[in-house]
Amino acid sequence: xxxxxxxxxxxVLALAPGLWLRTxxxxxxxxxxxxxxxxxxxxxxxxxxxxxxGWELTSEDPSAGGxxxxxxxxSDRLLAASDTGRMIELxxxxxxxxxQRAIFTRGAYDKVxxxxxxxxxxxxxxxxxxxAEGRNAITRASPALVGEVEARPPAMKGWRYNSGPESxxxxxxxxxxxxxxxxxxxxxxxxxxxxDPVENPDGATFRLTVPDGFRPVDAVAHPDGxxxxxxxxxxxxxxxxxxxxxxxYRIADLAAGTVWRxxxxxxxxxxxxxxxxxxxxxxxxxxxxxxxxxxxxxNRSGFQRSLLLELAYVP
Numbered sequence: 304x305x306x307x308x309x310x311x312x313x314x315v316l317a318l319a320p321g322l323w324l325r326t327x328x329x330x331x332x333x334x335x336x337x338x339x340x341x342x343x344x345x346x347x348x349x350x351x352x353x354x355x356x357g358w359e360l361t362s363e364d365p366s367a368g369g370x371x372x373x374x375x376x377x378s379d380r381l382l383a384a385s386d387t388g389r390m391i392e393l394x395x396x397x398x399x400x401x402x403q404r405a406i407f408t409r410g411a412y413d414k415v416x417x418x419x420x421x422x423x424x425x426x427x428x429x430x431x432x433x434x435a436e437g438r439n440a441i442t443r444a445s446p447a448l449v450g451e452v453e454a455r456p457p458a459m460k461g462w463r464y465n466s467g468p469e470s471x472x473x474x475x476x477x478x479x480x481x482x483x484x485x486x487x488x489x490x491x492x493x494x495x496x497x498x499d500p501v502e503n504p505d506g507a508t509f510r511l512t513v514p515d516g517f518r519p520v521d522a523v524a525h526p527d528g529x530x531x532x533x534x535x536x537x538x539x540x541x542x543x544x545x546x547x548x549x550x551x552y553r554i555a556d557l558a559a560g561t562v563w564r565x566x567x568x569x570x571x572x573x574x575x576x577x578x579x580x581x582x583x584x585x586x587x588x589x590x591x592x593x594x595x596x597x598x599x600x601x602n603r604s605g606f607q608r609s610l611l612l613e614l615a616y617v618p
Contacts, residue, residue, distance in 0.1 A: 339358040421481075
């Protein structure tokens with residue numbers, strides 16, 4: 304019973320809004336590389352999602368991990384950011400390894416400044432935006448991933464520490480949405496920006512609903528006019544586990560001052576390994592199809608892993 308309580312308490316500290324548990328992070332860019340090892344996965348399907356491949360990310364660096372954000376940057380290139388102020392660029396299609404670098408936000412190795420929970424970007428490897436949860440801030444970087452300018456949108460000012468902008472997505476028409484992890488009255492606070500959120504920080508508020516028990520942890524837009532929101536729910540067992548789902552929202556239904564409700568939602572394919580998936584990226588294909596990647600935040604815990612999954616998405 305004591306072991307169960309300790310495990311549950313550790314997970315609560317790592318995941319609960321308003322709380323955090325992290326180890327010190329070394330500074331500088333001279334960091335051990337990340338290695339990716341393929342996972343042996345059986346094929347399975349859940350609604351429009353079919354599991355294709357998966358990898359485990361490992362490193363000799365004990366502070367590596369904590370990947371909470373993922374962005375497709377063109378071709379087979381992915382950018383991942385962690386809650387320890389680091390980023391890695393993954394190059395496919397085989398995803399063998401990656402170098403760790405400091406994130407482009409201010410105070411990259413400070414927990415409050417460097418806890419990056421979401422990434423958004425322009426098509427074709429253009430500019431990138433990162434949401435820092437601890438400061439309710441959004442930073443824009445150049446295509447070369449050099450920090451340019453930062454804003455703290457007024458509508459996000461009151462979002463609770465460690466439960467702020469968990470999701471940030473650029474919509475096909477150039478608008479942006481930011482979504483808080485914490486809920487009030489069964490809905491999640493969110494902001495709709497008319498354009499670049501660092502140049503147009505005065506966004507309009509709305510609310511978002513998700514299936515009971517889940518929280519939105521990332522989101523990405525599809526060119527067909529839908530938003531895919533990655534959802535997480537803690538499963539209380541020994542050791543604690545996670546349930547993951549992806550909800551779809553119709554962008555045409557989004558309006559300031561309203562409650563945005565999902566069209567539907569799907570669990571991950573049955574053969575997908577269970578973990579704390581917090582980042583989602585999408586590469587459009589032909590005929591509305593797409594490739595979707597998910598990355599997990601291991602919280603640098605002994606019972607979690609850093610995983611990258613690749614799924615086919617056929618609406």
